[in-house]
Amino acid sequence: MRIVAVETHDVRFPTSRELDGSDAMNPDPDYSAAYVVLRASDGSEGHGFTFTIGRGNEVARAAISSLAPLVIGGDVSDLGDFARRLTHDSQIRWLGPEKGVMHLAAAALINAAWDLAARVAGQPVWRFLSGLAPDALVDMIDWRYLSDALTRSEALDLLVAARPGISDRIDFLSRSGYPAYTTSAGWLGYSDEKLVRLSKAAVADGFALIKLKVGADRDDDLRRLRLARAAVGDDVRIAVDANQRWDVGDAIEWMTALAPGRPYWIEEPTSPDDILGHAAIRRALQPAGIRVATGEHVQNRIIFKQMLQADAIDVVQIDACRVAGVNENLAILLLAAKFGKPVCPHAGGVGLCELVQHLSLFDYAAVSGRLDDRMIEYVDHLHEHFVDPVVIRDGRYQAPEAPGFSAQMKASSLAEYAFPDGPAWA
Structure with missing residues (x-):
């Protein structure tokens, strides 16, 4: 089941007309989504998006498209590897290592991959995650820069301790x-x-x-x-x-x-x-x-x-x-x-x-x-x-x-x- 296409949409809702979402820094937001559909070779789909508040949504959509070549031809059998592929690319990472619009774009694609995997498994994502073994969950995580606060071993112990009940x-x-x-x-x-x-x-x-x-x-x-x-x-x-x-x-x-x-x-x-x-x-x-x-x-x-x-x-x-x-x-x-x-x-x-x-x-x-x-x-x-x-x-x-x-x-x-x-x- 390979991903054969990445489809993107610029979707915006005129929420500023009623001032829905207004705050001290964002007085006139138009709630928007840079929306993505992953299409798999067997006809399955995965849906995801990243959220913006209007202007600039086209930039997030373009960023998703720039990451698409890293996704097409791959699959979602290893969601840890899928995520690392999008956040570790050496040339794209120069644009802003794990931050900014490229990180928003990665979120849209990674969330779409989880949607696809959970659909194939016939479960909502929360149940799909809860059913994964502790060692499989820690394998999903990029442990770079975390070990001074939380090690892989400590995380595994936390998850194992939470299994009863x-x-x-x-x-x-x-x-x-x-x-x-x-x-x-x-x-x-x-x-x-x-x-x-x-x-x-x-x-x-x-x-x-x-x-x-x-x-x-x-x-x-x-x-x-x-x-x-x-x-x-x-x-x-x-x-x-x-x-x-x-x-x-x-x-x-x-x-x-x-x-x-x-x-x-x-x-x-x-x-x-x-x-x-x-x-x-x-x-x-x-x-x-x-x-x-x-x-x-x-x-x-x-x-x-x-x-x-x-x-x-x-x-x-x-x-x-x-x-x-x-x-x-x-x-x-x-x-x-x-x-x-x-x-x-x-x-x-x-x-x-x-x-x-x-x-x-x-x-x-x-x-x-x-x-x-x-x-x-x-x-x-x-x-x-x-x-x-x-x-x-x-x-x-x-x-x-x-x-x-x-x-x-x-x-x-x-x-x-x-x-x-x-x-x-x-």
């Missing part, structure tokens, strides 16, 4: 799902009335944590946090997200001012590359009980490693499309387990909820075995464009059971929102 945890997930939190009420461009209405609706829908975007205007943030707190009551957690807006000193001062509203965490308070800055913010905010979370723009496992070594974050926020797909996220999940940090993935966007649910379910089943302080972000946008969309019930992701990675978009949506010539844009 795995069947019971899988059964639990199938029955009960996985906890979620929502950002649907908190976009920065929403009116106060919409913020209050959607916050109340989130609590009624069973969410125990909501998230607000902050960072543009301190007085506005204080007012919006008070409104949200009054709307949801004292028992519901409220996280806040600055989307990298501040310098370190600004982050400390701003969050100290917001502390009376009892924010549960501050997400992306500064540059995602600033490890020491995150550590300083965390130390300063600990007395107020405010956690520090980051990860959606952390570009690779090495930055995550250093964040954990420096005790710079309380919450690890993996992203299914930012690092090089499933394989690199396996490494990050194991790093988080080694350092005892909860993983609360970034989602929303186009299809990020669909993908990352599989990684969190696998983490509970086969890595951490824990649900305390763990939840997946949920945003009620654009799920209708997917063949196997997420299902949320009582504030919990319901475990997907269809084979694959839940990544396939409907053909009608690919056509309607094709940029720039699809009907939605023409």
Whole structure:
């Protein structure tokens, strides 16, 4: 079963028209996907994508096409080798070793390969991963640059230690799902009335944590946090997200001012590359009980490693499309387990909820075995464009059971929102 073709699409949704997804750094996003289909010689398909917010999506698509020659003619019998082929190429690696748009492109192709392999196996990716032996899982990971924090042997011990009870945890997930939190009420461009209405609706829908975007205007943030707190009551957690807006000193001062509203965490308070800055913010905010979370723009496992070594974050926020797909996220999940940090993935966007649910379910089943302080972000946008969309019930992701990675978009949506010539844009 050889890969015989790589098909790409530039798909964009005009979310900026209603300010869905708006935050302090990204006020007018058009949620987009550089989308890829791997076509195999037996007619099988694998679907994947990487997420952008509009302009530049064509660059990600071109990067995927530049990696296609490394894929065509190969297969998915060894997904560790598949991933290394895309991230180790000596000439392409010069463009940015394991970072930037080339890493986004690798993520799209690697995720598509996992989708293909899981479809062939007749399982959803989370079950497919959970069924792999510990030594097979560690073979999927690129161990370069990690051994000072986590060795292959330590990772194997973690996975072996998690094996007892795995069947019971899988059964639990199938029955009960996985906890979620929502950002649907908190976009920065929403009116106060919409913020209050959607916050109340989130609590009624069973969410125990909501998230607000902050960072543009301190007085506005204080007012919006008070409104949200009054709307949801004292028992519901409220996280806040600055989307990298501040310098370190600004982050400390701003969050100290917001502390009376009892924010549960501050997400992306500064540059995602600033490890020491995150550590300083965390130390300063600990007395107020405010956690520090980051990860959606952390570009690779090495930055995550250093964040954990420096005790710079309380919450690890993996992203299914930012690092090089499933394989690199396996490494990050194991790093988080080694350092005892909860993983609360970034989602929303186009299809990020669909993908990352599989990684969190696998983490509970086969890595951490824990649900305390763990939840997946949920945003009620654009799920209708997917063949196997997420299902949320009582504030919990319901475990997907269809084979694959839940990544396939409907053909009608690919056509309607094709940029720039699809009907939605023409």
